[in-house]
Amino acid sequence: MVAYLIVDAEQFDDERALEYRALAEASIYQYGGRYLVMGAEPEALAGTWPASRRMTVLEFPDKARLEQWHASPEYTAAAEIRKTAIDVRMVIADGIPG
Template sequence: MTAYAIAHLRPADGPVHDEVLSYIERIQATMEPYGGRFLVHGAEVEVVEGEWPGALVLVAFPGVEEIRAWYASPAYQEILPLRTRHFDGDVVIVPGVGPEYDAPATAAAMRAARDRAAA
């Protein structure tokens, strides 16, 4: 099942640092052995609710294990400080849903669990 690495990054004020540019130049090569590919990278977001300071990065991988292996890989760990020294951010791993996913069924299961807990 496809899984996603999602980053909400908030850069420091000022011009983009050379280390960040080096990170961007090198990151794709670290993802390729694990089947990772960018879905969103550097696009301006349109905020329709709440606030969203910063940038969004969305990367798809074949599964959660591939993301974990990529993130822990020596190749990625080598370049990671190039970003973290210049950006604050949050990074999460989330599994996707398949074509059979049914939101009403999810709501029904959540309702049943809530009602059992309240009883």
């Protein structure tokens, strides 16, 4: 069953964020992930969404593969850069069986 990673992010260092994105994107594809939404500014239909925060949604073949990617040396290196450039919240959601 596919698994989704939903990311809520606020960028505070543009240069380092570009460096993070390059490494993260390569690692995502390496582990079978793909972008469904990339850095979008969400439009709130109910409640509020801070204007400074962006959303990314990734799809992986399954939860195990998503977790393998997140713990991988490739993504761990990217995440170290991310800590100095982007504030994130990440959640995993299982897809609906086909």
